[in-house]
Amino acid sequence: MSLVLDNLKKSYREPGGGKIPVLNVARFELKTAEQVALIGSSGGGKTTLLNVIAGITTPDSGRVVIDNIDVTGLNEPSRDRFRAMKIGFVFQTFNLLPAFTALENVLLGMCFAGKGTDSHRATDLLTRVGLGHRLQHRPPQLSVGEQQRVAVARALANHPSLLLADEPTASVDVANQNTILDLIRDACKENNVSLLLVTHAPDVAARFGRIEKLSDFNRP
Amino acid sequence: MNLVTIALKSIKQRFLSSSLTALSVSLGVMLMVAVLVINGVVTDLFSQQSFGFNLVVGPKGSDLSLALSAIYRLERSGEPLPYLYYKELQQHPAVEKAVPITIGDLTEQGGFPIVGTNAEFFEMDYSYKKPFRVRGSFLKTPWDAVIGSRVAATNGWDIGSEFKLTHGGVKDHVHEEKFRVVGVLAPTGTPNDRTAFVSIAGFWGISEHEKPLQEAINRLEKFRYTVPQSLRDQAEKEKQPKKPDAHGHNHADHAELLDEQKEVTAVFLRTKGETGFAAIRLAGEINEDVRAMAINPVPVMNRLMSLIVDNIKLMLLVLTSLIIAVSAVSIFVSIYNSMADRRREIGIMRALGARRETVFTIILAESALLCLGGGAIGLLLGHGMVAVASPIIESRSGILINPLAFEPTELILFPVLLVVGSLIGFLPGLAAYRTDVAAALSE
Numbered sequence: 259m260s261l262v263l264d265n266l267k268k269s270y271r272e273p274g275g276g277k278i279p280v281l282n283v284a285r286f287e288l289k290t291a292e293q294v295a296l297i298g299s300s301g302g303g304k305t306t307l308l309n310v311i312a313g314i315t316t317p318d319s320g321r322v323v324i325d326n327i328d329v330t331g332l333n334e335p336s337r338d339r340f341r342a343m344k345i346g347f348v349f350q351t352f353n354l355l356p357a358f359t360a361l362e363n364v365l366l367g368m369c370f371a372g373k374g375t376d377s378h379r380a381t382d383l384l385t386r387v388g389l390g391h392r393l394q395h396r397p398p399q400l401s402v403g404e405q406q407r408v409a410v411a412r413a414l415a416n417h418p419s420l421l422l423a424d425e426p427t428a429s430v431d432v433a434n435q436n437t438i439l440d441l442i443r444d445a446c447k448e449n450n451v452s453l454l455l456v457t458h459a460p461d462v463a464a465r466f467g468r469i470e471k472l473s474d475f476n477r478p
Numbered sequence: 479m480n481l482v483t484i485a486l487k488s489i490k491q492r493f494l495s496s497s498l499t500a501l502s503v504s505l506g507v508m509l510m511v512a513v514l515v516i517n518g519v520v521t522d523l524f525s526q527q528s529f530g531f532n533l534v535v536g537p538k539g540s541d542l543s544l545a546l547s548a549i550y551r552l553e554r555s556g557e558p559l560p561y562l563y564y565k566e567l568q569q570h571p572a573v574e575k576a577v578p579i580t581i582g583d584l585t586e587q588g589g590f591p592i593v594g595t596n597a598e599f600f601e602m603d604y605s606y607k608k609p610f611r612v613r614g615s616f617l618k619t620p621w622d623a624v625i626g627s628r629v630a631a632t633n634g635w636d637i638g639s640e641f642k643l644t645h646g647g648v649k650d651h652v653h654e655e656k657f658r659v660v661g662v663l664a665p666t667g668t669p670n671d672r673t674a675f676v677s678i679a680g681f682w683g684i685s686e687h688e689k690p691l692q693e694a695i696n697r698l699e700k701f702r703y704t705v706p707q708s709l710r711d712q713a714e715k716e717k718q719p720k721k722p723d724a725h726g727h728n729h730a731d732h733a734e735l736l737d738e739q740k741e742v743t744a745v746f747l748r749t750k751g752e753t754g755f756a757a758i759r760l761a762g763e764i765n766e767d768v769r770a771m772a773i774n775p776v777p778v779m780n781r782l783m784s785l786i787v788d789n790i791k792l793m794l795l796v797l798t799s800l801i802i803a804v805s806a807v808s809i810f811v812s813i814y815n816s817m818a819d820r821r822r823e824i825g826i827m828r829a830l831g832a833r834r835e836t837v838f839t840i841i842l843a844e845s846a847l848l849c850l851g852g853g854a855i856g857l858l859l860g861h862g863m864v865a866v867a868s869p870i871i872e873s874r875s876g877i878l879i880n881p882l883a884f885e886p887t888e889l890i891l892f893p894v895l896l897v898v899g900s901l902i903g904f905l906p907g908l909a910a911y912r913t914d915v916a917a918a919l920s921e
Contacts (some may be wrong), residue, residue, distance in 0.1 A: 305920070314829060314915045335833050342831020354827045357491035365479045370831040375479045412830075469870070 260420055260452035261288035261311065266320035268303075268310055269478070279478035280306050281317065286475055290419070293443060293453040295463035299314060300470030304456045307472070308422045311454070312345050313337035325419050328388040342371040346413030346451070348442065350425035352405045356399040360384055360408045361393040367415040383411040387441055393428055403434035407441060414445055421446055481836065484590050485843035488823075492816060496848060499809045503852025504859055506802035511860025511888060513794040516871070520787055522667070524550075524779045530602030531577070532757035533745040533772045535567060535764060537563040541773040542782055547581060547653045549775055550669050551591035554646075555581050560694075560701050561740030565749060572760045574750045577602065578742035580681050583643040585648070586652050590626075591671050592643050600624070602748060604666045614635070614661035620680035622906060623657035624785040626671040630662045632711070635911050637662065641674070645686055655684050672872075678742075681697030691716050694739045701769050709738055747772070806898050809848055813841065813906045824910050825918025838907040845903025846896055853895040857888065 268281035280303040288294055296302040309315040311322055313329050322329045324344060328339060354363045364380040374429040384393055389400075397405050406426060413421055423442055427435040439462060446453040455466070463469045487498040529549070536544040537556040546553040561578070568576040580594035593599075597617045600610040610616075614637045616624055625635055636759055639659045645651040657676045691713035695705050708874065748755040757774065764772035824837050865881030877907065 306916075309919075312829070314919075330610075335835075338828070338833045340585070341829075347829055349829075349919070353822075353828060353829070355487075355823055357487045362479060362487070364618050366827070367830050369479045369481075369484070370827065370833075370836065402909045 260290040260292065260325060261454070263311070264321040264323065264325040266310065266317050266322065268306060268315065268317045278354055281310065281476055282478045283320070283476050286470075288420075288452050290452055291447070291450045292468065293446060293466055294453060294455070294468045294470055295466035296456045296470050297321070297458065297460070297463050298456065298476075302472050303476055303478065304472055305424055306422050307476070308347075308456060310455070311420075312347060312422055313341050321407065338370075339372065342367070343373075343416050343471070344419050346416070346418035346421040348406070348409050348413045348421065348423040348426045350428045352397070352409040353430070354405055354408055354412075356397050356442055359394045359396050360389055360400065360404075360411075362470070363397070364412045364415050367412045371416045373416070380411070380415060383414055384408065386445070387411045403430050403437065406430055406438050408435070410438070410441055410445060414449060414451070417449065418451055420452045420454070423453065425457055426430060426455065427457070427459070435462070481840050483849055484844055485840050488840070488844055489847060492812075493800070495812050495816070497802060499805070499812045500848050500852035500855065502805035502808050503802065503877070504856035505850055506798060507853045507856025507891060508859035508863055510795065510798035510891065511623070511857055511885075512639045512863045512867070513791065513798055514885040514887050515861065515864045515881070516867075516879060517787070517791045517794070519879045519883055519888075521783065521791075523644050524787065528777060530604060530672055531575075531748045532660040532754060532774060533747040533749070533761055533764075534744055534775055535747060535770050535772045536744040538768070538771045541771065543780045544744065544771065544773055544785070545775040545778045545782075547784045547899070548579060548746075551581060551593070551673060552669075553640065555743040558697075558741035558743055559745065560697050560703065561737050561742055562698065563701055563770065564701050564742050564745050565737070566586075567745055567764075568654075568831065572749050572756045573747055575602065575748040577746045578678060579744050579746065580678060580741070581743045582646050583681075585629065585633070586642040586644050588629065588645075590629045590633075590672050590674050591669075592681070594678040595676050596678050597908070601677065602746065604668055604670055608666070610666070611664040612661040613664070614659075614841065615648060616661055617675065617677045618660065620677045620683055621657050622677045622680070624661040624663060624675045625659055626663050626675075627665040628671040630659075631673050635659055637663075641675075643684070646827055653684050653686060655680070657918075665905045682740050683845045689739060691739065694741075696739055697741070703738075705738070709736065722815070776914075802898070805852070806849070806902050809899075810902045810906070813845055814909070817841075817906050820910075821913055821918045822921050824913045825915045825921075828913065828915040829919060834911045837913070841907035841910045842900055842903040845906070846899030849895040849899030850892065851862055 263283045266281055266283040269277040269279040272278055296304065299357040306315060310317050317330060320330065327340065331342060332340060355366065358366060361377070361380055361384065361451060364383060365375045365377065365397065368375045368380065376466060384390060387410055389404060391406055392404060400408065426442060427438050430438055456461055534544060534548050536548060537559060539556050543553055543556065547555045564576060564578045567573060575598060577595060577598045579599070581591060583592040584590060585592060600612065600616045603609050612624060617626070630636060637659055640656045643653045643658055645653055657680060663670060691709065695709060695713055698705050747760070749760055761772040763773065764770055827837055861881050864879060868879040868881055
């Protein structure tokens with residue numbers, strides 16, 4: 259099993275002192291190399307869920323188990339290291355660093371994993387997403403679609419076992435949506451990576467074999 | 479790719495603001511380096527702890543003034559001493575060597591100080607166990623000259639060159655007599671490098687250096703010497719009007735001066751024995767007398783250093799430290815202000831797996847790089863500034879400054895800048911450390 263969420267609860271503190279419950283997931287599982295589309299309405303806790311899975315946000319209670327490792331039991335530095343090595347992240351707004359070239363953005367992901375950087379692999383990944391000719395271009399010099407491809411290449415840089423994609427096609431034009439989606443799905447399939455893709459677009463979700471509605475298993 | 483590369487990228491991204499902050503550090507370091515180099519040269523010059531002589535004897539007055547004029551040739555000399563007094567010192571049982579000097583004139587070209595002396599001057603080491611080395615020969619005949627290395631380099635003079643003197647440094651008042659260079663001294667790093675030594679016999683032979691006899695008689699009487707009647711008669715004759723030549727000079731004759739007419743500015747004495755007690759005793763003996771004064775230049779110059787030079791250095795270093803502090807604050811403000819814009823950037827790095835310590839280190843490295851880069855540029859600018867200023871300083875003060883002179887204190891600058899950079903980066907680094915990743919990503 260690649261990902262297990264067990265009795266996961268998360269709430270945010272209100273300015274007045276009260277609490278707003280956001281997550282209450284009794285059980286959720288994702289098998290190795292499985293690809294799941296997660297649908298949810300805006301403000302439904304999708305991003306919080308991804309942040310909790312990635313170890314960016316700590317849950318109030320419950321467990322997140324990835325590759326049989328209880329991520330919630332790790333201290334913060336270990337969680338950071340685990341995230342760098344085991345989890346790939348694709349964001350809606352790509353989150354590339356504008357001062358770095360496409361190649362450097364991919365290398366940056368490797369740098370934080372502490373394994374050293376591998377320019378050959380980074381080049382290979384960018385070539386596979388169709389950007390072999392744009393290695394030295396910085397994000398502002400790339401189109402929106404190209405930027406998201408760089409983000410995909412970066413997410414795969416450290417051989418993750420789980421890829422979390424937060425509305426990866428929401429910021430790209432319709433023509434690029436399918437390309438990006440195919441790219442992510444193919445890359446995960448090729449590399450045996452489990453994929454949890456959050457979207458609010460039914461047509462995007464429709465391309466997945468397994469579609470989950472957040473409201474079905476999240477009852478805050 | 480490593481953390482330093484990431485920090486450099488970040489600096490490059492904010493090139494204008496980074497350049498300006500680094501420039502402010504550069505300016506501070508530039509001033510500090512210039513102060514250190516110039517101070518180092520001045521300290522080396524005035525802190526010479528050993529000379530080839532124990533005592534300098536000159537007219538009664540300020541000991542500092544005597545040292546500055548006789549040794550450093552930075553000040554005009556006071557009233558001269560009669561040559562007979564020099565002869566008296568030479569005969570003193572405690573004296574091993576007595577060397578007379580006359581100063582006051584300058585070379586016509588370049589305005590370097592002239593020292594009239596004899597060949598014995600060069601038999602004394604110019605510093606501890608450092609004898610003079612010369613290309614050519616030392617002074618032999620009355621119109622011989624030996625020049626310091628800087629005089630040779632600046633004026634383009636070499637053995638065989640001839641030059642004239644200006645009287646008392648007055649530009650339009652050039653002596654007719656010419657001296658011929660017979661030797662060029664190897665560099666000594668002392669005021670001797672910018673001095674032209676001429677034979678004292680020739681110096682006395684310059685027509686206008688002969689004082690009116692009556693003046694010489696008055697000085698001899700002041701020094702309690704018996705004045706021969708023949709000299710008084712000659713002085714009376716001299717008072718009769720004479721026809722001046724075309725230049726207004728009174729070239730009555732160029733016959734050798736009488737010893738009673740000769741004067742010296744100062745006398746360098748080396749006493750017998752190794753311990754220096756003889757020098758102390760002799761100095762006491764000379765100073766008890768009302769006629770002249772003997773000084774050991776080392777404590778005199780040390781006093782100058784501690785009273786004036788050290789305090790000026792301290793003041794300048796405090797000022798330049800303040801400039802660097804202001805630069806440090808500007809770097810702090812620049813980096814701290816940029817933190818708001820960089821929260822997302824930091825959030826992305828953290829989402830990619832960067833630890834809190836890692837982003838903290840990146841900010842610290844950025845600040846340290848700005849300080850060190852600015853410091854390195856400042857170091858070059860500082861030496862450049864000294865290079866530009868050294869001819870001006872030399873022409874105004876006579877102090878030679880080598881722009882490439884390296885002060886060991888400069889080495890301390892870089893660890894200090896590293897510490898300053900780290901301190902500056904600490905608070906912005908802490909802000910990066912505390913960044914809430916989820917909140918930063920949602921911005």
